[in-house]
Amino acid sequence: MWSPIYKLFSTPKLITFACLVIVAYLLPYYILGEDTHIRVHDNLDSNIVWYKLLVESGQLFSPATLPNVINGLPRSTLATPFDAMVWFYVLFEPMTAYTIGQTIMRLVAFIGMYMLLRNRIGTPFISVGAALGFALLPFWPSGLLSIAGLPLALHVFLNIREHGKKTKKYNWLVLILLPFFSNFILTFIFFLGLMGVFWLIDWIRLKKSNWAFFIAITSMTVLYLAKNYLLIYSMFFNKGFTSHRTENDLGHNDLAETLELFLHNFINGHTHDMAVHTKIIIPVIGVAILVAAYRNLRPKLLLGLFIFNALISLWYAFWYWEGWRVLKDQIMILNTFNFSRIHFLDPVVWYICFALALWVLWKHLRFGKMLVVALIITQCVLVFNLNEENKYSRIGTPTFAEFYSENLFDSIKKYIGKDQSEYRVVSIAMHPTIAQYNGFYTLDTYNNSFPLKYKHKFRKIIAPELEKNATLENYFDTWGGRLYMYVSELGKHYMFTKNSDEELENLNINSEALSNLGGDYVLSALPILNNEENGLKFERSFENAKSPWKIYLYKVVA
Template identity: 60%
Template sequence: MSLSIFNYFIKYKWILLSCFILTMYLLPYFTLGGDTHIRVHDNLDSNIVWYKLLAESGHFFAGPGATLPNVINGLPRSALPSAFDAVAWLYVWLEPFTAYTISQTIMRFAAFFGMYLLLTRFVIPDWKKGWLTAGCSLAFAMLPFWPSGVLTIAGLPLAFYLFLQIRQQGKETPWYIWMTLFVVPFLSNFILSFIFFLGIMGVFWLVEWIGKKHFNLPFFIAISGMTLIYLLKNYMLLYTMFIDSSFTSHREENELGHKDLTGALDLFVDNFLNGHTHDLAVHNSIVLSVIIAAVFIAIFRGDYPTRLVLLFAATPVLSLWYAFWYWEGWRPLKDSIDLLNTFNFARIHFFDPMIWYLCFALALVIIVKRVKGGVLLAFLLLSAQCWNVFQLNEESKYSEINTPTFNEFYSVDLFEEIKNYIGEDPSSYRIISVAMHPTIAQYNGFYTLDTYNNTYPLEYKHKFREIIAGELEKSPVLRNYYDTWGGRAYVYSSELGKEYLFSKRSDKTIEELSINTEALSELGGKYVISALPIENHKDIGLHHQQTFQNDHSPWKIHLYQVQNS
């Protein structure tokens, strides 16, 4: 028995070692719990609260016509994930941070095994050095992916592996491949990445059918089956887009793309070298250098690394497409076709991390084969890259820049104190937040007039604008930000810009906040909570009630009441 265990360990030592390192990477979530530092942007300030609100709303199974009264006097149910979203169920069954920890664990291990299987079966199938494929897969799995995406980006290698298996094996494809294929949609986002993935698979299938006269039925079933599941999962979004004529999304006023040629080129260079905040590949030092060196080494040795060159060429192409999607030259076409404004076709750049690490693996193989001492050199380079990304785990990264922990960000005890001070049922009044994200108040059970959502009624965007019009007039940047996008219906301050994190250690104040408290009152607004003192609160019709802080929260909250409410 012990001998068989030993043999098993020897056979799979690199996979087991990688899983151990990945477990260490995830360990802070399990040991620190809510005291873990995690990402704020598009995470603490949005998705986590959306899932929590949905889980507690009593509208989990409601149709697209239902609304959640907690947000903007009635946030459409269709603005939140459907009941077919697997992550949403985690928030129904578990406490928010526990649900978040499990989704992170799923994301990391799916990324590792997906990349490992893709490399070993299809990219470098004849390669026998397990440390290289396991190491590249481990580095990929530890990338600072957008946390709330789960398999949206991290699961792309797994999806490619599954489809290539089905294409190759046809009717002989094992049942567990099919099962995994149909689980992926419930843990990923169709609009952000998999619409592009399925489009690529569809073109691949069509080219084979036309070119080779081979109608690959299992491959077709995989494409159409996954697409059908995504359509089912997103039925509410599709209903509001194509059937419900009574709902007009704020996205109808999107006008993304006003960069001049120089601005677009700068964005291209930045994206190619650094990536996007949601899909950072951490490639601009070791990975990029290794790929370029490997190409020259191979050519110098008389080879032409076709697969590596073609894959590598895709990275600047994707960056160029991403950058020029925001070029002003598109404006005539975008202004005439609504879909080009409401749907972001640039998001195909989410394929970048997968492509960079496929290239990295191919480049390391060349170094091992073509360079004297290449095994040791490749091992050191791979180890260095793994160390680079390991240090970017959320606890390490965000504790270093001193953003709040999960518990600190939402500061439940502090907001419970505010709620008790007000002494009214939260459903009987509405609040807005200043110098802080409104999701903090939403998490704590307050009913807010401000929000951050992917979609909400255009009519409400216009009504909310009346409250903040004075501040927008003072700042062309904020005015453009709200009028051409508006996903963040925030109470902006021209003095603060797009900054929403101000701790109790800040000595900053808001000298002149120009908001329309009459318009605020008309929407039901009764209280304003601010992370900074509002010096002119009396001039704009606000009465300071109380200031709240405690030893456990990073916030110092100033509570104001609207005088004419």
């Protein structure tokens, strides 16, 4: 009965079909270009601009500062020059670089997961289907292969662990290349730590050292450390730079909130590492475990990985538990480094579990093959529909071109009429990276790290607004990565289009502190009705048909 279907869905045909699906997923970027809707959070509002500013600064290899941001943003707070994504921005326009990144991410995710599952599952349809579902996940865009490349990395390390010196050379080539396409701090520090644990267990259990496996782990670690030389320099040798992260005060959840966070992350995942596993994958794993129990099977790997993901979510939740404060207040690295990020390994583990569970249904359930086909198709449809153009056009966020609105900001530049290096601006009710993208020198920003002294100076400007809103005050003081012109009545909302009927009636900023820091102009996406009380002179408003924004320009006269 199944032989004609096996011929129809042969492995080469399955792989070809999967690649065509990936091409369809990527088509909006190639067809629409800058008119594509893409993610705003930790993307348009940050990373894309960081790459652009770095490339335009000419400071790729230098430890100097970038004058465009906060009167001198340390170079070490931006990407390493040995990051492949940086060179995409060197060679191409930002949206083209972004599209190349998306393409590499999807293809490597598919190839890596397929190769990982191919010889370990034994069923081509499941291997290709699970790999396709993984490749279509809404990965954090600037992570490149930080998550998407983990299956390939795991495949390579398992090969080296198994074959030692006889491992095929392509595995070592992949091991050398991956660090330049991925982030050590985000995921691979945890991945390599786990590989180290495997090596240690093997050494203790087998009483034998697998030196090829050990060399693979240490080699990749050394490559990452060399790649991130600027970060290491700033941490251990640049005594003049104290990061704002030293004052991080995160993690005050009580036990009930901690358990709630655990359940939320385990069931729904995190915005940066969504596995889209709630509707299909978790129920499939549950059914597979019941079928295995009924058939007297022992799916140890499936159960082990399922429990591992539960433990990862538990660790993530407890990282923000108030009980940790005792240690975090005493040990600096526990404040400045986010050890909970091991949860970025979640998607890989979920899709391996998905493939293992599908194999149980395929082999041990009546009509299991038909069910598996239906489940894989359903899961792939779910993740395909989360492609950026579909998701964000439906939500209604701006396209790439609309978000940065270059023509609109060109008209503001011309009106001011001075070289942009001669004055400083801040933004209200909008992300400051929009102004940065358009060449303005900004006193506000969003960055992973910046000087603590500057944070204290900037706080004086927004102190009156923070005093009116305990949530904003806590957000800024305990983290502060978003160095924004917060407004109490707007809360943590930073996008207001020209169709908004919001008006700022009770703004209260310290304009003297703004002037002392070098502030000359305020760009506001909303009208400030009490501008004169804040030492601001209204100049004029700017809008055009192609931009979603209406910008109100105010001159600081305090």
